[in-house]
Amino acid sequence: MLRKVQDLILCLLLLCNISAGRSG
Secondary structure (H helix, E strand, C coil), X not given: CHHHHHHHHXXXXXXXXXXXXXXX
């Protein structure tokens, strides 16, 4: 379960990074 949560957090961070990169 922890591994799944870590994957989810990583995915979220990646999405946030892409969004910020496109915005900025």
